[in-house]
Amino acid sequence: MAGKSENKATRNATPAADSLTITLAGQPNVGKSTIFNVLTGLSQHVGNWPGKTVEQKVGKFTHAGQNYTVVDLPGTYSLTANSEEERIARNFIIQEEPDVVVVVVDAAVLERSLYLLAEILLLPAPVVLALNMIDVAEQEGIQIESAVLEAALGIPVVPLNAARGRGIRELIAAVETLSTGQYNYHPRYPTILPAHQEVLAEILALIQDDAPPLYPPNWIALKLLEGDEELTALMEQRLPPEKWEQVYQHFYAHEDAILDIAGARYEWIERMIRAAVIRPKVGQVGLTAHLDKVLTHPLWGTVVLLAVLGFVFWLTYALGSPLQAWLDGLLGLLGDYVATLLHGAPVWLVALLTDGVIGGAGMVLTFLPILLIFFAVLGILEDTGYMARVAFLTDRFMHSMGLHGKSFIPLLLGFGCNVPSILGARIIETKRARLLTILLAPLIPCTARMAVITVLTPIFFGAAAGWVAWGLVVFSLLVLVGLGLLLHRFILKGEQVAFIMELPLYHLPNFQTIGLYVWQNAVAFLKKAGTIILGVSIIIWIFSYFPTGDPTESYLALTGRWLEPLGVWMGLPWQALTALLTSFIAKENTIATLSILYGDLETVLPTALTPAAALAFLVMQMLFIPCVAVVATIKQETNTKWTLVSVGMLLFISWVAGVLVYQLGHLVF
Amino acid sequence: MLQQLLRQLTHGQLQPPEEVARTLGTTPALVAQMTEQLVARGYLQSNAAQGATSCAHCPLHTVCNTIKRQPRLWSLTAKGERAMRKEV
Structure with missing residues (x-):
C-alpha cells in the first residue's frame, strides 16, 4: 500500500x-x-x-x-x-x-x-x-x-x-x-460422508442443465441438500416437474444431511484450529474449570452445597436477628404511641390498629432486615456464578433418584415461585410427565416459604436456627425426591432427556447488580406486606376479636378448635393450625396470624409450642398446600380433579410428616 | 461432529458446554456455535424459547418479583430425537 x-x-x-x-x-x-x-x-x-x-x-x-x-x-x-x-x-x-x-x-x-x-x-x-x-x-x-x-x-x-x-x-x-495469479491457490474444503457424496452427485446430475447463470451447480446441489429454502424455491421454478420430483425424493430420503454437511465443516474447523492455534494453559477459564472440579463433583459438590446453604442461614441470623429485635422494640413503642393517641376512641378500633395492623402486617415488616440479608447472600451466590452449579448438582441428584428429564426446568423455576414452575411444565410433551411435574412443583421451597422459615426458626430454636432451617430445606427436597421416586415408578416411565447447560465463568460479584436484586425483592416484599398481608391481617383480626373481644372465644377460635383434633397428633394448638390455613392466601400470612393470635412472637411463641411441636409446625409449613395463586394455576393447567388430588396429597403428606416429626421429636427433646 | 453433539443429548445428564467440548475434542466456543446452528435448524430447543418463565397468569404477579436469571439450557426437539433414532 x-x-x-x-x-x-x-x-x-x-x-x-x-x-x-x-x-x-x-x-x-x-x-x-x-x-x-x-x-x-x-x-x-x-x-x-x-x-x-x-x-x-x-x-x-x-x-x-x-x-x-x-x-x-x-x-x-x-x-x-x-x-x-x-x-x-x-x-x-x-x-x-x-x-x-x-x-x-x-x-x-x-x-x-x-x-x-x-x-x-x-x-x-x-x-x-x-x-x-x-x-x-x-x-x-x-x-x-x-x-x-x-x-x-x-x-x-x-x-x-x-x-x-x-x-x-x-x-x-x-x-x-x-x-494476478502469482499465488498457488488451492483451498482445502471440508469433506462429507461417501453416502452423501453419492446423493450429491445425483442431485448435481439432475440440476446441472437448469442451474441459473453464474451459480456453480455443485454449490447449488450442496445447498439444496442442506435444505436452503431460497435455492429450493429457485430450483423448483427452473426444473421440469419430473426432475424436481426426483430431487425432492432425495431431500426426503436425506433430510438430515445437513448434520453431516455442517458437521464436516466443524470437523474441518477443528483440524485448522488444532494445527495453527496454541491456547493458554492458565487464566480465567482455567480457574473456573479448576473450581468446577470440586464444586460440580457429585460428592464434594454436594458437601460444599450443604455447607454453603448452612452458611447462608448462619450469616442471615447472625446479622439479621439483632436488627429484627431492635425493630420489634420500635414496633412495640409505635403500638403504645398509637394506643395513647387514640385514647377515648372505641376499644375495637384501638385493638384493630395495634393488634391487627401493627401486630400483624407490622410484625411481618420487622423481619425485613433478615430477608434483606438473605436476599443479599443469595444475590452474591447468583452473581458469582455459583447458583448455576447448584442447578447442575441438583440435576445430578435428581437423576440418581430417577427424577429427570424435562421436569428439571420447571422444578428449578420453583425455587423462585411455584407459579412459573407449574406454567413451565407446558414444555413437557407427555401428559403423564407434565402432570407429575405439576404435582411435585409445590414441594420446591419457594422464596415466600423460605422467608417464613427464615423468620420463624430463630424464634423457636435460637442459636440452632441455622441448622434447623438448613435441615428443613434438605428435608423438603428429600420428600420431593421420595415422592418423585414413587410417582416416577408408577407414572413417569422411560423418559430420559439430557440437557446442555451453560455454566458461567466465576467472577467477583458486582455490588450494583446485587443491590438491584435486593432492592427488587425488598420492594416486592413490601408491596405484598402492604396489600395481601395487611388485608388478611385485618380479616384475621376481625375474626379473632369478635364477637366478645376475647380471642379464645372468637369466631376464629371456634373454627380453629374444630381443627384441633388434627393438631393434637402434632402438639399444635388451634392458633398454629389457623396460621397454617391463612398461609393459603400468601405464605407470609403465617407470621402475621401468629402475631395477631399470640401477641409478642419472640416471647410467647416458644412457650406455646414445645420444640417437637415447633419442628412439626415448621415441617408442615414447608410441605403444606401452596398459596392460592399456585392452586389456581394448577387448576388452570390441569382440571378440578387433579387440583383436588394435589391439594389432598399435600395436606396428607404435610400432616403425616408433621405427626412423624412430632412423635419422633418428642422422644428426642 | 453435529451428530456427535446430538448424540450427547440422547443419554447422560446435564452437561456444561465445556464437558461436551471435552468429549467432542473441541472448544466450548465451537460447541456454542454448533448449538446455535442446531437450534436454528430445529434439532435443539432452548429453554429461553419455550417461554417457561411467564408469570403473567399469576394473580400475585403484581406484588411478586421472583423472576431470576435462568440458566440457558438446550435439549433435543422431536426432530432431533427422530434424527438420532434414524442414526441408530
Missing part, C-alpha cells in the same frame, strides 16, 4: 476501468468496517443495497498504480440465506464476481469465524483470510501460527491489527498476488 499522502492524492469517487474489486466479508463486529475505512479513507459511498434496507458501503483506493474498488458486505454468520444480509452477501459474491474476497475474522475467537470461511470457499471467488485483532488474541495468550494456517487452508492468510493500521500493506500485497 502506498503512503498516506499518495493515498489521499489518488483517492477519488470515479471508478477506474481497470479497477480490481475487493469484497470484505465477515461476521458482525470483527473489524470489517475498520479495514474498509483504513483502505478507502474519504473515498467511500454509503447507501443501501438495491431494493433493500441493508446498508451498502463502497469505496475506492489506488495502490502502486492499481485502482481498487472495495465493497463492504453486510456482517453475516453463514451463507444459508436465513437473513437478508446473508442473501445479499452470497448473491453479491456469485453475481458480481469480485476479483478477491477478503474474509475478515476475529483472531481471538477464530473458530467461531471459520464456518463462514468454509462456506465462502465453495463460491467461485479467490479468498484471502484476514486475521484481524491479532493483538487482542496475543493479549489473551492465544498464538496463531499464520503460516501453518495458510498451509492448512491453502489460501493466503494475513494477520493484522486494523485499528492501528498494522498488516494493511501485507493484506493489499496478498490481494495483489492472488488477483
